Amino acid sequence: xxxxxxxxxxxxxxxxxxxxxxxxxxxxxxxxxxxxxxxxxxxxxxxxxxxxxxxxxxxxxxxxxxxxxxxxxxxxxxxxxxxxxxxxxxxxxxxxxxxxxxxxxxxxxxxxxxxxxxxxxxxxxxxxxxxxxxxxxxxxxxxxxxxxxxxxxxxxxxxxxxxxxxxxxxxxxxxxxxxxxxxxxxxxxxxxxxxxxxxxxxxxxxxxxxxxxxxxxxxxxx
Numbered sequence: 001x002x003x004x005x006x007x008x009x010x011x012x013x014x015x016x017x018x019x020x021x022x023x024x025x026x027x028x029x030x031x032x033x034x035x036x037x038x039x040x041x042x043x044x045x046x047x048x049x050x051x052x053x054x055x056x057x058x059x060x061x062x063x064x065x066x067x068x069x070x071x072x073x074x075x076x077x078x079x080x081x082x083x084x085x086x087x088x089x090x091x092x093x094x095x096x097x098x099x100x101x102x103x104x105x106x107x108x109x110x111x112x113x114x115x116x117x118x119x120x121x122x123x124x125x126x127x128x129x130x131x132x133x134x135x136x137x138x139x140x141x142x143x144x145x146x147x148x149x150x151x152x153x154x155x156x157x158x159x160x161x162x163x164x165x166x167x168x169x170x171x172x173x174x175x176x177x178x179x180x181x182x183x184x185x186x187x188x189x190x191x192x193x194x195x196x197x198x199x200x201x202x203x204x205x206x207x208x209x210x211x212x213x214x215x216x217x218x219x220x221x222x
Contacts, residue, residue, distance in 0.1 A: 003028040009034055009036055017068040026079060095157045105138075118213060
């Protein structure tokens, strides 16, 4: 069977969400590298894969799938369903709940901070500290919820790692490279959870392709 193909650039936090789950699943896959700067995602051949011109895109045989969380769920459902708690009605509901929390409360809060604190300086955009501060205030409130949850269980959906935890990695990785990492570290249970994620071989492998500056400083931007 041919390996699955994943189209995108490895520094992307959305790409990382899919790659970490592929690694956890032990799936055979290959990355088809693309150039964002070169506009590969706007070319007709990629728009045929994803009409929104985004990455990642997964190809598995006749299936073409986009949206990183959908890719993560598909891969885990196929190869490692226990990470979705498949077959456990309540357990799978908890995984779904925290995936939704990440999608609606974490990514939208971390991304503006990352954009202003890391990316902006390399693309000629002045930092808007008001935007940063507004989202840090939101993040502190979100982390109160996470701290309370993680004081009751090692991971978000229980005492074993699941997709709910893994799907946080990409954006957390870059936020923790900003000067505001202490906002997370101030919550001991959240910090312990993050440290456990960082210790996972899947995370370490994917993180190796994610320099904290997205590759801008070295000129290795995709």
